Amino acid sequence: xxxxxxxxxxxxxxxxxxxxxxxxxxxxxxxITVHIQQLEEFLxxxxxKRERNRVQLTEAGKLFQIEAxxxxxxxxxxxxxxxxxxxxxxxxxxxxxxxxxxxTILPYVLYQFINDHPALxxxxxxxxxxxxxxxxxxxxxxxxxxxxxTSYRHWHQELLIESPLELVIPLDAYDDETGAYIDYEExxxxxxxxxxxxxxxxxxxxxxx
Numbered sequence: 001x002x003x004x005x006x007x008x009x010x011x012x013x014x015x016x017x018x019x020x021x022x023x024x025x026x027x028x029x030x031x032i033t034v035h036i037q038q039l040e041e042f043l044x045x046x047x048x049k050r051e052r053n054r055v056q057l058t059e060a061g062k063l064f065q066i067e068a069x070x071x072x073x074x075x076x077x078x079x080x081x082x083x084x085x086x087x088x089x090x091x092x093x094x095x096x097x098x099x100x101x102x103x104t105i106l107p108y109v110l111y112q113f114i115n116d117h118p119a120l121x122x123x124x125x126x127x128x129x130x131x132x133x134x135x136x137x138x139x140x141x142x143x144x145x146x147x148x149x150t151s152y153r154h155w156h157q158e159l160l161i162e163s164p165l166e167l168v169i170p171l172d173a174y175d176d177e178t179g180a181y182i183d184y185e186e187x188x189x190x191x192x193x194x195x196x197x198x199x200x201x202x203x204x205x206x207x208x209x
Contacts, residue, residue: 001042003075006068008035009047013065016055096125096132096141 012021022029047061132144150157
């Protein structure tokens with residue numbers, strides 16, 4: 001069984017269209033057809049049923065689609081591990097985090113972590129807090145750094161940093177005693193409030209103001 005057969009089958013199974021599969025894989029349509037035929041001959045089973053101008057997966061094809069995806073994933077993971085080992089790296093860690101973290105504490109923390117763990121390769125996924133938990137749950141990331149707590153009770157979570165909520169207003173050139181009275185309600189009505197940087201507090205804050 002060849003890797004290119006599996007690639008052609010997986011894309012053809014997803015699209016149910018050999019022409020579309022050929023375009024996505026940058027191959028000719030006859031090449032896709034040959035790959036599917038060779039795979040069917042190797043497995044001694046029909047993977048697609050051809051009806052008029054359309055193709056549909058057979059029951060065996062639906063079952064093999066799951067198996068093929070797992071084989072390709074295992075194949076790619078094995079190649080990735082070999083590539084990392086050749087560089088002296090023994091493991092790759094994928095961290096999903098919010099844009100706010102990337103722009104603030106990430107450079108310092110990441111630099112320190114890499115120095116302490118040279119055998120690890122770090123990959124960063126930047127995503128909104130609401131989506132980070134799903135990335136970890138779907139095994140697309142090993143660690144999630146989010147502004148939201150996890151909803152999974154069995155998951156381990158730690159508080160990394162606390163960030164105070166600060167109100168920044170134009171300087172009036174006076175000290176606290178001689179300066180003009182600050183009407184906070186007027187300030188919120190006058191100036192733009194940057195919202196949704198911290199989903200755990202903004203809904204309550206917007207409701208109050």
